[in-house]
Amino acid sequence: MALLEIKNLHAGIEGKEILRGLDLTVNGGEVHAIMGPNGSGKSTLAYVLAGKDGYQPTSGEVLFDGKNIFAMEPEERAAAGLFLAFQYPIEIPGVATMTFLRTALNAQKKKRGEAELSTPEFLKTVRAVAKDLSIDQEMLRRAVNVGFSGGEKKRNEILQMALLAPRLAVLDETDSGLDIDALKIVADGVNRLRGPGRSFLVITHYQRLLNYIVPDVVHVLSKGRIVKTGGKELALELEARGYAEYQEEAAA
Amino acid sequence: MAELKIIKTAAETGLAQEFAQARARLAGGPAIAQQRTAAFDVFAKEGLPHRRVEDWKYTDLRALMREAKPLAAPPDAASKARAKNAGAVLGDVETRRLVFVDGSFVPELSDIAALEKGLTVGSLSHALTNNDPALSVHLGKLAPVSDVAVALNTALMGDGAVIRVAAGATIERPLHLVFVSGEKPAASFMRSLVVVEKGARVMLIESHEGPAATGYQVNAALEMVVGDAAHVDHVKIIGDGADALHVSTLAAAIGAKARFNTFTFTSGGAVVRNQLFLNFDGEDTVAGIRGATLLKGKQHADTTLVANHIARGCQSREVFKSVLDDEAHGVFQGRIIVKRGAQQTDAKMMTRSLLLSDRAEADNKPELEIFADDVQCGHGATVGAIDPELKFYLMARGIPAAEAEALLIQAFLGEAVEGIEHAGVREALMDQVAAWLKART
Numbered sequence: 057m058a059l060l061e062i063k064n065l066h067a068g069i070e071g072k073e074i075l076r077g078l079d080l081t082v083n084g085g086e087v088h089a090i091m092g093p094n095g096s097g098k099s100t101l102a103y104v105l106a107g108k109d110g111y112q113p114t115s116g117e118v119l120f121d122g123k124n125i126f127a128m129e130p131e132e133r134a135a136a137g138l139f140l141a142f143q144y145p146i147e148i149p150g151v152a153t154m155t156f157l158r159t160a161l162n163a164q165k166k167k168r169g170e171a172e173l174s175t176p177e178f179l180k181t182v183r184a185v186a187k188d189l190s191i192d193q194e195m196l197r198r199a200v201n202v203g204f205s206g207g208e209k210k211r212n213e214i215l216q217m218a219l220l221a222p223r224l225a226v227l228d229e230t231d232s233g234l235d236i237d238a239l240k241i242v243a244d245g246v247n248r249l250r251g252p253g254r255s256f257l258v259i260t261h262y263q264r265l266l267n268y269i270v271p272d273v274v275h276v277l278s279k280g281r282i283v284k285t286g287g288k289e290l291a292l293e294l295e296a297r298g299y300a301e302y303q304e305e306a307a308a
Numbered sequence: 309m310a311e312l313k314i315i316k317t318a319a320e321t322g323l324a325q326e327f328a329q330a331r332a333r334l335a336g337g338p339a340i341a342q343q344r345t346a347a348f349d350v351f352a353k354e355g356l357p358h359r360r361v362e363d364w365k366y367t368d369l370r371a372l373m374r375e376a377k378p379l380a381a382p383p384d385a386a387s388k389a390r391a392k393n394a395g396a397v398l399g400d401v402e403t404r405r406l407v408f409v410d411g412s413f414v415p416e417l418s419d420i421a422a423l424e425k426g427l428t429v430g431s432l433s434h435a436l437t438n439n440d441p442a443l444s445v446h447l448g449k450l451a452p453v454s455d456v457a458v459a460l461n462t463a464l465m466g467d468g469a470v471i472r473v474a475a476g477a478t479i480e481r482p483l484h485l486v487f488v489s490g491e492k493p494a495a496s497f498m499r500s501l502v503v504v505e506k507g508a509r510v511m512l513i514e515s516h517e518g519p520a521a522t523g524y525q526v527n528a529a530l531e532m533v534v535g536d537a538a539h540v541d542h543v544k545i546i547g548d549g550a551d552a553l554h555v556s557t558l559a560a561a562i563g564a565k566a567r568f569n570t571f572t573f574t575s576g577g578a579v580v581r582n583q584l585f586l587n588f589d590g591e592d593t594v595a596g597i598r599g600a601t602l603l604k605g606k607q608h609a610d611t612t613l614v615a616n617h618i619a620r621g622c623q624s625r626e627v628f629k630s631v632l633d634d635e636a637h638g639v640f641q642g643r644i645i646v647k648r649g650a651q652q653t654d655a656k657m658m659t660r661s662l663l664l665s666d667r668a669e670a671d672n673k674p675e676l677e678i679f680a681d682d683v684q685c686g687h688g689a690t691v692g693a694i695d696p697e698l699k700f701y702l703m704a705r706g707i708p709a710a711e712a713e714a715l716l717i718q719a720f721l722g723e724a725v726e727g728i729e730h731a732g733v734r735e736a737l738m739d740q741v742a743a744w745l746k747a748r749t
Contacts, residue, residue: 134706146701150719164706
């Protein structure tokens with residue numbers, strides 16, 4: 057059964073339509089890449105899925121594990137297993153990273169009716185995950201993302217993903233602002249989490265990230281619609297030829 | 309005499325009657341009686357402050373104080389029994405408690421045995437009755453006589469604490485002045501004097517509390533001398549009942565090379581005016597002046613600060629944060645004065661308000677008056693709502709909206725609370741914040 061089903065989705069911000077009839081199906085365990093030029097609606101799709109205020113669907117539907125996600129608050133979507141790795145992770149002064157991680161993890165567990173983690177259990181889990189991602193313990197002692205470099209912020213997103221163990225992770229331009237070493241660390245973190253129980257929607261402008269996170273399916277998004285779907289070789293084709301032909305097609 | 313006579317309000321008339329009836333029995337010798345009369349004359353001339361008095365612009369006491377409550381009677385056994393557990397706001401912080409019920413010192417509820425070496429503790433009423441020489445040196449000398457709230461306090465002061473920390477003494481256990489009021493809808497005028505001598509160290513906590521429904525009135529003033537090289541941490545917790553009128557004043561004269569920290573936590577009372585008059589009389593002192601205010605309903609709380617840099621080379625940091633819900637009204641007036649001789653003053657004042665409701669109001673009035681030419685002074689003020697981007701980030705990780713807001717509010721206030729050096733007191737106040745947030749949802 058499909059984990060994520062997007063059917064004829066129209067959505068936008070402040071009355072401006074950005075997604076114009078988007079269809080997409082992601083099955084359990086699959087890695088899908090969505091590539092597209094600037095302004096094609098990539099980040100809008102990410103925010104509509106996560107439930108950000110102001111990103112309103114106008115028609116169509118999105119089913120996550122068969123359930124209508126527009127009937128769910130952002131935190132309910134998260135607890136159901138939807139994770140958005142932000143393109144620009146936010147700095148939250150005064151909120152300790154560990155407090156944040158623990159509150160998030162236990163809020164999700166509570167929502168799902170699972171037992172919350174005790175402090176020692178939680179610390180053990182976080183430390184193990186941080187080690188896998190080469191995240192310094194010192195980083196965990198700071199306020200959320202405050203004073204982090206671009207690469208550290210992205211790694212912190214992957215840390216959260218690893219800890220929260222979602223069923224679908226939406227990576228919104230996770231490669232932006234990363235040098236090649238940071239990109240490899242992030243990609244390694246993602247690859248480690250790949251498995252039959254987890255799907256990914258990797259949103260990116262460039263093919264580069266897909267050398268490290270090899271997708272099962274590649275979609276081209278242009279002007280708010282999927283205009284072409286293919287295998288991983290489609291990404292290489294796009295890298296060589298650019299988006300021009302798709303932009304014209306969508307406009308036609 | 310063609311002087312224009314302003315019509316007196318019921319509260320002004322009531323205060324005059326209370327003073328006329330009580331003046332003969334109020335404690336103190338002739339000098340004190342004279343001081344009371346002179347102070348009352350300031351009030352008689354000015355009346356209650358109102359919005360056309362600049363220092364009281366946002367807290368129109370003439371309008372907010374409908375009536376003068378009768379002076380509180382000494383507490384009876386039942387009142388004292390009910391006050392037994394007062395001061396619980398500090399949780400399990402070990403303190404030496406001095407308990408005042410409806411404005412009177414209650415020795416049997418207080419820890420006055422086995423005082424540390426160098427610590428002297430007594431009640432103001434005792435000091436007044438016995439003509440304690442410390443009073444003639446300091447009482448009424450530190451607080452501004454022209455301030456009407458202080459003037460009323462001086463005229464009607466009944467009891468309070470008189471504390472001395474001898475030169476060089478370090479008092480490990482914080483002193484806790486526990487003020488419990490409102491057993492009856494009455495008025496208490498409390499005055500305390502704290503003298504911390506050269507090189508001494510002490511932490512002093514004042515907490516105010518009372519029942520929600522009695523509509524009592526509190527006017528508490530504390531005068532403090534901070535000696536050269538002394539280290540004083542002062543914390544005031546205003547947790548009065550929901551109908552209470554609370555006016556309080558801290559006036560301090562701070563010596564050279566001292567460390568002075570003061571923090572005010574305000575969450576109680578219907579109308580609160582908290583005044584700080586701080587004089588930096590000695591060189592090279594470092595001061596932290598901070599506060600956190602949490603208001604809801606129709607609460608009104610005004611913090612008015614005058615930091616007066618007289619001597620050179622002092623550093624002061626002012627950080628005041630308020631969280632305002634419903635129709636609450638938060639006021640901050642902060643004035644930093646740098647006198648001509650106070651070169652190399654380093655003073656930075658920041659005030660931030662977080663509005664949780666469209667109907668809440670924050671008024672911030674920072675002022676700098678600088679007469680020296682080699683100083684670093686700055687101020688900043690912000691008023692805003694919870695950042696929706698931050699909130700969404702937390703919610704996208706599974707944290708429900710109310711919990712996300714609570715986390716952000718705790719972080720916001722935490723920046724001010726972190727300035728308190730005592731970890732236990734910090735935690736106790738953050739617990740108060742958590743309880744306030746819990747009651748909100």
